Amino acid sequence: MDIKELTTPAFLVDLDVLEKNIEDMTDLCSRNNKKLWPMIKTHKSTQIALMQQTAGAEGFLVGTLDEAEKLVQEGFLNIMLAYPVAGEENVARAVNLAKKARVILSLDGIDAARVLNDAAKCHGQTLEYLIIIDSGLHRFGVLPEEAVELASNLSVLEYLKLVGIGTHPGHVYGSSSPEEVRKVAGEERQAMKRAKKNLEVAGYKVDIVATGSTPTATYVAEDENITVLRPGNFVFYDNIQMALGVVPESRCALTVLGTIVSHPREDTFIMDVGSKCLGLDKGAHGISMVKGYGMIKGHPELLITDLSEEVGKIKLLGKTKIKVGDKVRVIPNHACSAANMTDYLIGHRNGRIEKTIYIDMRGGSFRKPPGQ
Numbered sequence: 450m451d452i453k454e455l456t457t458p459a460f461l462v463d464l465d466v467l468e469k470n471i472e473d474m475t476d477l478c479s480r481n482n483k484k485l486w487p488m489i490k491t492h493k494s495t496q497i498a499l500m501q502q503t504a505g506a507e508g509f510l511v512g513t514l515d516e517a518e519k520l521v522q523e524g525f526l527n528i529m530l531a532y533p534v535a536g537e538e539n540v541a542r543a544v545n546l547a548k549k550a551r552v553i554l555s556l557d558g559i560d561a562a563r564v565l566n567d568a569a570k571c572h573g574q575t576l577e578y579l580i581i582i583d584s585g586l587h588r589f590g591v592l593p594e595e596a597v598e599l600a601s602n603l604s605v606l607e608y609l610k611l612v613g614i615g616t617h618p619g620h621v622y623g624s625s626s627p628e629e630v631r632k633v634a635g636e637e638r639q640a641m642k643r644a645k646k647n648l649e650v651a652g653y654k655v656d657i658v659a660t661g662s663t664p665t666a667t668y669v670a671e672d673e674n675i676t677v678l679r680p681g682n683f684v685f686y687d688n689i690q691m692a693l694g695v696v697p698e699s700r701c702a703l704t705v706l707g708t709i710v711s712h713p714r715e716d717t718f719i720m721d722v723g724s725k726c727l728g729l730d731k732g733a734h735g736i737s738m739v740k741g742y743g744m745i746k747g748h749p750e751l752l753i754t755d756l757s758e759e760v761g762k763i764k765l766l767g768k769t770k771i772k773v774g775d776k777v778r779v780i781p782n783h784a785c786s787a788a789n790m791t792d793y794l795i796g797h798r799n800g801r802i803e804k805t806i807y808i809d810m811r812g813g814s815f816r817k818p819p820g821q
C-alpha cells in the first residue's frame with residue numbers, strides 16, 4: 450500500500466531516513482570514542498529503542514519514570530534518569546528500578562538526595578547518580594564552581610554513589626544562527642571541563658561526563674573530557690533543527706500526512722491537521738527562527754499560520770497548484786512533541802508502507818489505571 454492511499458491525518462516515519470539518522474549518530478560517537486545513551490523522550494518507542502541499541506547505543510536517557518519502567522520491562526537494562534526524582538511514590542519506583550537494572554539518577558540538591566538515600570537504605574540498595582551541571586540553560590543543576598560543594602554535601606549519604614556529571618545545553622534552541630549553536634557547544638564543553646576538573650582536584654572520581662543535545666552533538670563529540678552523548682531529537686530531526694542549520698530537509702524522518710479540506714478565500718487553505726497532531730510548539734527554549742507551525746514538504750509557497758485543534762490554516766505566499774482534496778506532508782516544528790500525539794507511526798520506504806512503529810512509552814499508557 451502507498452502512503453497516498455492512507456486516510457488522514459496520519460503519522461508517517463520514513464524508515465530509510467530513520468535508519469540513517471540512527472546510524473550516523475552511532476558512527477559519530479564510535480568514531481570519537483564516546484558512548485551513546487540516546488534520550489528516549491523523542492520517540493517513546495520500544496521498537497526504535499531496539500533499533501538504537503542494535504546499532505550500538507549502550508543505554509538510554511529517560512525523562513520520566515514511565516519510560517524507565519517500560520524500558521526495563523522490555524529488557525533494556527542501562528538507564529539514566531535525566532531529572533531528579535522526589536515524592537515518596539516516585540522515589541519508591543526509582544529504587545525498585547535500581548534493583549532490576551543499572552539506573553543512574555541525576556541530582557542537583559540535598560533535599561531529593563536525602564529522601565532517595567533513606568529509601569535506598571531501607572532496601573539495602575546503593576543508587577548511582579550524576580551531579581547535574583548548569584551549562585547555561587539555567588534549569589536544573591549547579592554551576593561548575595559549585596559541584597564540589599554539592600558532592601561534599603551528598604557524600605555523607607551512604608547509599609548514594611557519585612559516578613559522574615551530566616548536563617543538557619537546552620538554551621541552544623534559543624540560537625539564531627549556526628554560529629550561535631557552535632558557541633553554545635563551546636560553553637557546554639567548558640562547563641563540563643571545569644566541573645570535572647574541580648571535582649577531580651577535590652578527590653572525587655568522575656567516570657561519566659555526560660552531555661547532549663542534537664544541535665551541539667557534532668561539536669561536543671570531539672571533546673576529550675566528554676564520555677557519554679545523550680541526544681534525543683536526532684532520530685527524527687524536524688523543522689526546528691532545519692531552522693538551526695543542523696540538517697537539511699532530507700534528514701527529517703517524521704511527517705504528518707493531511708488533506709486540504711477547504712479553500713475559503715483566495716489566499717487561504719485549510720488542512721485536516723491541527724495542534725492535536727503538530728502541537729503549538731515553536732521550540733521549548735525560545736527559538737525565533739522557525740516560521741509557522743510546520744513545513745509543508747514540496748510547497749514553499751504555503752505557510753501554516755494558525756492551528757486549531759483539528760485543522761490548520763495555510764496562507765498562500767505565491768502561485769500554487771494545490772487544491773481541495775490534495776494530500777500534503779507536514780514536517781512538524783518539534784518532532785518529539787508530534788510523536789507524543791499518536792499511538793503509532795506508519796513506517797514507509799519511498800512511500801510504500803512497510804510496518805507500524807508503536808509509541809508505547811507515553812505517560813503511563815502501558816500501565817493499568819489506579820484501582821484496576
Ligand SMILES: Cc1ncc(COP(=O)(O)O)c(C=O)c1O
Nearest residue numbers: 488531617661662663680681682
Ligand atoms: C537532560 C537532557 N538531555 C538530553 C536531551 C536531548 O536533547 P535533544 O532533543 O536536543 O537531542 C534533553 C532534551 O530535552 C534533555 O532534557
